[in-house]
Amino acid sequence: ETGVTQSPTHLIKTRGQQVTLRCSSQSGHNTVSWYQQALGQGPQFIFQYYREEENGRGNFPPRFSGLQFPNYSSELNVNALELDDSALYLCASSLVQGGIYEQYFGPGTRLTVT
Amino acid sequence: DAKTTQPNSMESNEEEPVHLPCNHSTISGTDYIHWYRQLPSQGPEYVIHGLTSNVNNRMASLAIAEDRKSSTLILHRATLRDAAVYYCILRDGTGTASKLTFGTGTRLQVTL
Numbered sequence: 001e002t003g004v005t006q007s008p009t010h011l012i013k014t015r016g017q018q019v020t021l022r023c024s025s026q027s028g029h030n031t032v033s034w035y036q037q038a039l040g041q042g043p044q045f046i047f048q049y050y051r052e053e054e055n056g057r058g059n060f061p062p063r064f065s066g067l068q069f070p071n072y073s074s075e076l077n078v079n080a081l082e083l084d085d086s087a088l089y090l091c092a093s094s095l096v097q098g099g100i101y102e103q104y105f106g107p108g109t110r111l112t113v114t
Numbered sequence: 115d116a117k118t119t120q121p122n123s124m125e126s127n128e129e130e131p132v133h134l135p136c137n138h139s140t141i142s143g144t145d146y147i148h149w150y151r152q153l154p155s156q157g158p159e160y161v162i163h164g165l166t167s168n169v170n171n172r173m174a175s176l177a178i179a180e181d182r183k184s185s186t187l188i189l190h191r192a193t194l195r196d197a198a199v200y201y202c203i204l205r206d207g208t209g210t211a212s213k214l215t216f217g218t219g220t221r222l223q224v225t226l
Contacts, residue, residue, distance in 0.1 A: 004157075033213070033214075035214075035216075040218075041218065042199075042201060042216030042217055042218055042219055043158065043214075043216045044216070045213045045214060045215065048213065056213050058213065090157050090158070092157070092158075092214075102148075102160040102163065103150075103158075103160060103214065104160065105157030105158045105159065106157050107155075107156060107157050108157050
């Protein structure tokens with residue numbers, strides 16, 4: 001059983017650019033969530049995808065968007081990058097079953113915006 | 115979202131038990147209590163969760179107060195590999211949304 005993987009590991013972008021981060025969920029999981037973790041803080045929920053549709057969103061602007069594919073891999077897209085977008089971006093997959101589940105996190109992508 | 119309160123940091127000696135407290139006085143009847151931990155340079159890792167009864171697994175035990183307004187994560191024998199930030203999280207058990215609201219957690223230091 002493979003775990004959650006994310007790519008790339010590190011990324012440097014310039015303010016105003018666009019970025020796409022990728023996540024491959026754990027085998028058999030149907031739900032993926034994305035989190036942003038600033039230095040010294042706990043992760044903050046961005047949004048969740050369940051069966052290819054967004055079904056939960058945190059306090060993030062529309063320039064943060066995502067996709068979930070039929071094979072349950074996922075993308076996080078961020079447009080018009082700002083300096084404050086510099087953070088560790090984590091994806092987590094889970095199997096929603098009976099309303100009780102645990103989330104499995106990937107190692108994250110470290111994004112630096114200059 | 116219901117809020118949790120944890121100490122910023124705790125220390126423990128290796129091979130001794132560790133009790134990590136969490137207060138959640140505004141917990142609702144449908145909130146599950148989850149614990150995750152984050153080792154340095156890694157994503158968070160699920161530790162344990164419960165609703166009303168105490169829970170045990172291979173990693174830890176979760177003791178939940180009778181009124182559910184507090185809980186304690188118990189590591190029975192701390193090792194150096196248990197040094198991490200431990201997050202106590204309340205998750206609404208209704209619906210499919212898996213939003214976890216992390217606080218700043220408790221940083222556990224384990225020494226020889």
